[in-house]
Amino acid sequence: MIKPILAQVFINPAISLNLSLVHWDLLIRQARRANILAKLAFFLEKNSFLKSVPDQPKKHLLSAQVHANRFALSLEWEIECISQALIDQPIKLILLKGAAYHAAENITADGRVFSDVDVLVPEEYLVAVERALGKAGWMNLSFDPYEQQYYRKWMHEIPPLTNLKRQTSLDVHHNILPKTCEFYPDSSLLRDNAVQLNKKNIWVLSREDRVIHSATHLFHEGEFGNGFRDLSDLDSLLKEFSEYQDFWKHLVQRSVALQQQISLYYALRYCSLIFETQIPGDAQREVEQGVPNPLKQTIMDFLFLRALMPDHSSCNGRWTGMARWLLYIRSHWLRMPLHLLVPHLLRKSWMRLSGKEVH
Amino acid sequence: MENAVNILDMCISNEFIFRPVRMQRWKSEYLIYNILTASTHLLDSISGGVFNQIYHKNISKQELIQYMMNKYDMSHLEAVQYVGDVLEKFQVINLIEIRI
Amino acid sequence: MNISSLTVEQLKKKLSKGLSFQIGNFNICLTSSIPNVCIHIKHLYSEYEVLSDDVYIDFYIELCSPTLIRCYIRPQVVFSFDGYIAFKPLPLAQAGAMFEWGLNWCIANHSNQYLIIHAAVVELNGCAFVFPGAPGNGKSTLCAALVCNGWRLLSDEMTLVSIEDGLIYPVPRPTSLKNQSINIIKNYSKNAVFGEVVKDTAKGTIGHMRAPDNSVRCAHKPAQATKLIFPKYTQGAATELTALSKGKTVLRAAEQCFNYSALGSQGFETLCSLVGDVGCFEFSYSSLDEAVALFSGIAH
Numbered sequence: 001m002i003k004p005i006l007a008q009v010f011i012n013p014a015i016s017l018n019l020s021l022v023h024w025d026l027l028i029r030q031a032r033r034a035n036i037l038a039k040l041a042f043f044l045e046k047n048s049f050l051k052s053v054p055d056q057p058k059k060h061l062l063s064a065q066v067h068a069n070r071f072a073l074s075l076e077w078e079i080e081c082i083s084q085a086l087i088d089q090p091i092k093l094i095l096l097k098g099a100a101y102h103a104a105e106n107i108t109a110d111g112r113v114f115s116d117v118d119v120l121v122p123e124e125y126l127v128a129v130e131r132a133l134g135k136a137g138w139m140n141l142s143f144d145p146y147e148q149q150y151y152r153k154w155m156h157e158i159p160p161l162t163n164l165k166r167q168t169s170l171d172v173h174h175n176i177l178p179k180t181c182e183f184y185p186d187s188s189l190l191r192d193n194a195v196q197l198n199k200k201n202i203w204v205l206s207r208e209d210r211v212i213h214s215a216t217h218l219f220h221e222g223e224f225g226n227g228f229r230d231l232s233d234l235d236s237l238l239k240e241f242s243e244y245q246d247f248w249k250h251l252v253q254r255s256v257a258l259q260q261q262i263s264l265y266y267a268l269r270y271c272s273l274i275f276e277t278q279i280p281g282d283a284q285r286e287v288e289q290g291v292p293n294p295l296k297q298t299i300m301d302f303l304f305l306r307a308l309m310p311d312h313s314s315c316n317g318r319w320t321g322m323a324r325w326l327l328y329i330r331s332h333w334l335r336m337p338l339h340l341l342v343p344h345l346l347r348k349s350w351m352r353l354s355g356k357e358v359h
Numbered sequence: 360m361e362n363a364v365n366i367l368d369m370c371i372s373n374e375f376i377f378r379p380v381r382m383q384r385w386k387s388e389y390l391i392y393n394i395l396t397a398s399t400h401l402l403d404s405i406s407g408g409v410f411n412q413i414y415h416k417n418i419s420k421q422e423l424i425q426y427m428m429n430k431y432d433m434s435h436l437e438a439v440q441y442v443g444d445v446l447e448k449f450q451v452i453n454l455i456e457i458r459i
Numbered sequence: 460m461n462i463s464s465l466t467v468e469q470l471k472k473k474l475s476k477g478l479s480f481q482i483g484n485f486n487i488c489l490t491s492s493i494p495n496v497c498i499h500i501k502h503l504y505s506e507y508e509v510l511s512d513d514v515y516i517d518f519y520i521e522l523c524s525p526t527l528i529r530c531y532i533r534p535q536v537v538f539s540f541d542g543y544i545a546f547k548p549l550p551l552a553q554a555g556a557m558f559e560w561g562l563n564w565c566i567a568n569h570s571n572q573y574l575i576i577h578a579a580v581v582e583l584n585g586c587a588f589v590f591p592g593a594p595g596n597g598k599s600t601l602c603a604a605l606v607c608n609g610w611r612l613l614s615d616e617m618t619l620v621s622i623e624d625g626l627i628y629p630v631p632r633p634t635s636l637k638n639q640s641i642n643i644i645k646n647y648s649k650n651a652v653f654g655e656v657v658k659d660t661a662k663g664t665i666g667h668m669r670a671p672d673n674s675v676r677c678a679h680k681p682a683q684a685t686k687l688i689f690p691k692y693t694q695g696a697a698t699e700l701t702a703l704s705k706g707k708t709v710l711r712a713a714e715q716c717f718n719y720s721a722l723g724s725q726g727f728e729t730l731c732s733l734v735g736d737v738g739c740f741e742f743s744y745s746s747l748d749e750a751v752a753l754f755s756g757i758a759h
Contacts, residue, residue, distance in 0.1 A: 021515045029519065029541055056486075056515040059572050066571035070397070070723040077395040313542055381724050383731045388706030392727040397720050399713055399727060401706045 001305060003274065004315045006030040009040070010232060011276050013047045024057040026314055034228040034310035037061065038068035038111030046110070068111045075102055078117055078168055083200050085136035089129060092203045094120040094194050096173065096213060100204040101233070103197055108236035112229075116160065116169040120205075122191065123174035130158060130172065137164050146347065155179070155335075176213050177220065178335045183259040190258070207241045208254040215267035216260050222331030224307045224324055231308050234267050235275040248283040255287070265291060270304055303327050374419055376456040382411075396453050405431065406445050410454065420446070463505035471497050477519075479510035483619075483630035483678045485566065486510055489558070491522040493536060495655070499555030503633045503654045503667055506675045518565045522554055540565055553657050556665050559635060563616060566630065567717035573619035573628065574729040575717040580618040580627055580684070581610040583758040587627050587682035589618050589737075590690050591715040594662070597692030597744070600640040603668055604747040605754060607648035612674040613682060622722070622729050625736070626681035631674040633667035641666040647747060684733060686757075687712065688740045690750075698749040701741045708739040 005027050009016055019027065031037040041061035044050040053061060079099060086093055094100075096118035101109035121129050130140075138161040142148070151159045156175040163170065175187040190213075194203040205213055214237065218230045241247045255264040265287045271277035292300065306323040309315040332341055383390040389407025391400045402410060412418060412426060420442060427438040449455045462480060465473065474497055477490045489500070510516075519541040524534065525548045534551035537544055538561035545564055549557050567575055578591035579602035588605075590598040599615055606612045613627055615634035620627055633654065636644060641664065644651050656666040687708060688700070703711075709730055713719045719726040744750045 022513055025515050033542060054515075056517070060517070060569065063569055063571040066723075066725070067721050070721050073395055073723060074397065080395075311542070381727055383709075383727075383735075385705040385735070388704060390706055390709055390727075390731065392724060394724050397723065399710060401710050 001273065004030055004310055004312075006034060006036070006040070006228070006310055007274055010043065010235070013044060013049050016044060016049045017052055021054060021056065024054060028057050028060050030310045030312045030314060032060075032064075033312040035113070035226055036111075036229045036232060036310075038064035038113060039108075039229070039232070040111070041065045042068070042110035046107075065111065068113055071113050072102060072109075074168075075099065075117070078166070079103060079202065081136070081163075081166075082117065082119065082133075082170065083202060085133050085138070086129060087201065089121075089125060089132060091121050091125050091129070092191060092194055092196070093201050094191065094203045094205065096120055096176075096205070097217070100210060101237075103202055104195075104204045104210075106210075106237060107240050108233045112233070114226075116171050118171045118173060120173045120176075120187070120190065123187070126158060126172065126174055130161075133161060133170070133172070138162065138170055139164055150344070176216055180336045180340065181220075181334060183262075185258040185260065193254075206254075207237075207244065207247065208251045209258070211237050211241065211251060211267070212255055212258055212260050212264060215263040219263040219266045220331055220334050222328040224327065225311055227308045228310045231267075231270060231274060235271045235277045238268075238271060238277050238279075242278075242280075248280050252283055252286045261287065261289070262292070266300070266304065270308060273305065274308060303330075374458055375413060376458060377414060378454055380454065384411075391454060393453060398452065400452055400454070406448070409442070409445050410449065413455070460509050461506050462500060462509055465509070467497070467501065470501055473509075474500070479512065479514060479516060480504065481508045481510055481678075482562075482632060484628055485517045485570075485630065486514055487562070488516045488519045489522070490520070491554070493522055493524075493551065493554045495551065495554040496522050496558060499558065499654055499667075502652070503555075503669050506672045518562070518569070520558070520561060520565065522558060522561075524551075549660075553660055553665075555654060555667070556635075556657055556660060559633065559667065562632070566617060566619075570619070571718060571722060572623070573621055574719065574722060574726055574733075576618040576620065576712060577616065577715045577717060578618040578712075579615045580613040580682075581605045582613060582682045583610045583755065585683065586685040586758045587613065588686045588688060588754060588758070589627070589684050590688055591618070591712050592689055592691075593715070594637075596690055597640075598690050599634060599636055600643060600692065600747070601690050601744075601750055603634045603636060603640070603644045603651070604647055604751055606634065606668075606671060606674070607644070607651055608751050608755065610755075610758075611677060611682075612670050617717070620684075620729055620733055621681070622725055624681075625729070625732055627684055628681045629674070629678045631670045631678050633669055636666050636668060638663045643747070644668060684737050686738045686740065687734065688742045690742045690744065692745065693743060694745055696743045696745045698744045698746060698753060699742070700753065701743075703739045703741050705734050705739055708734050 005023060009027060028037065031040045037060065041050065041064050044053065050061065079095065083093055095103050098112055098114040099117045101112060140159045141162050142159055147159060151157060155178045157171050157173040161170045161172065175185065176190065177184055190205055190209055193206045193209055195206055196203050204210065211234065214230065214234050218227065255261045268279050268284065268287055272279055291297065303323040303326055306317060306320045307327050332345060336344060379394040381392040381394065387404035389402040389410065391402060391410065409423065413423065418426065424438045424442050427433050427441055428435060433441065446457060450457055462470065474489065475492050477488045479486060479488045521539040522536055523539065525537040535548035536551050536554040536557055537548045538546055538557050545561065576589065576591050578589050579598045580587055580589045581602055590601060592598045602615045612631045613629040614631060617630060618627055619630060641656060645653065652669040654667045656664060658664045689711060712730060712734065716726065719730065
């Protein structure tokens, strides 16, 4: 497999010292399309290579850092506002994904820019939480009855909320996968294992669960515009957490408890193939117990090794479009039984064609 | 930047919690930039002066009332009213939090 | 080598594979097989330097049809920033204007080494005057008139204030004019060169006035701002320059910045620094001649 130059730099940042301007040109383009330009800048800076970047590409890296720094401050404020809005709710306010990485100061948060804040609350408190958020200015702006039903009946989150004053988005989840999924995890396991941070009522999933959630999200995902970025999150989290004793053992155990062995298997496999992430032999053998049959494995490799590449013309091959489309269908098939899936996909296609789709 | 003041850290006095800001003053105008919320506010010379006082002098609300009476020749009632209004305004625009 | 040294055929061929050229501090690679685009570049960018293939490119831009059908039925053009489609398609006739709007977007969203004000900026005798303002207040018409009277054009749309040194860096491009302003400037100066005038855009009728060759040649020279002026054209209004307080100037100028928010406290500091160093004014006018005379008189 020929790795894109973007992956090569994340594997070995020292190669950035010997890149020509033509290589830098391509590297910046891939990073920008993968939504990872600021992350690349912080990564090079952390490894003391940013100062050696030639001026022309460097200004793009610095420009992306400016945007990411401002984003981090806005996120800090956003988290505070959400926490304040839910201060009277007798729940742990658990942040997920990008907001969690930021609050927990994970390395992968450096330069990570995203559009929504995601939180996890108990299902029985959804109504109270939505009401409290409504009082603080977060509203659901969709009045489409089908969309309301889709989310509230079948999914693991309520419809997206928008803060009217700041125009920011908030996704409130009660689980990490839809109810209609075959391997629907017990969300109380996630909440019981959550870790409180040094800030008011802000919690994040445990280290192992953060990795599993990231893996679950990516390998149930239907749209891969951020696929490469999300895989690089996994690589970064694994590297950071492998410093902790028994991390790998607990990671595998949690994947079993949460029924997410297959997602974890794919996560470790593709991190290893694309980012050369070091996985201890024991852990590797344990996760391979969840391995799909060789034919399925070959098909998945064919699809994911294309779909997870940066969405840039230099990385898109003849079959990339088809791979992404098939994985899109797969993601819906994983979420919904056939009798719900077919009408849902037909409706989605119609909405897209007529330009009405929003989320 | 002439007359610029950088207050980066969140400061806490007995009565107020301050947000990190940058401040620029020109004669009778005070520009305050709130680093967290990214909003910019223009305060007149009186309210700007009040903000400057509580930020730098760590004075209490009572001392502030006295300050207004002395500097602007306000009656006690006028000063209490003004200070109450301006502190509420600062709180609404997220420059301060009034500690209970 | 400038674009003018290419024949139409050579230009078409380069555009089909990617024409690289320089605008101020930005290197652009434009790919398009649309004939309008070739004409737009030929007429309005002839004095810009062509770059070789191994040069670092800041913005890869493609203007093409969104689908095969849209090549022939109600033909459309789409703007792609290195594969990312930033806007909805427009009618094919607006391809030249779409290039200009799209390039504005590229610069505004990816150049945080500058504080970028939605403002025209022109220079005479080493004095750069910045004219911020919402669409419709007459800044582009005023800018075009000054440029027809020998002022250097740094930009008609985006004032780039360097975070590092506070100077204004030029990005001279065709001046975008709307509706009546097009004829006003055509009548005002016989030397004004226009590209194709396109009707029925979202902004009305649009035309682009070519940047003077000298402004393009001096695109590497930054300028020091000396005045910041909010213009307002009102029919019949007297020519009047009124001082504005620095505090109010910062607030109004911040509203006109593309990336004031993104820059955070650096944006605040840079803007305060700029405003602190310049004269700040509101300007009302109805006569271009009087406006030009006034500004030329105070540019020293």
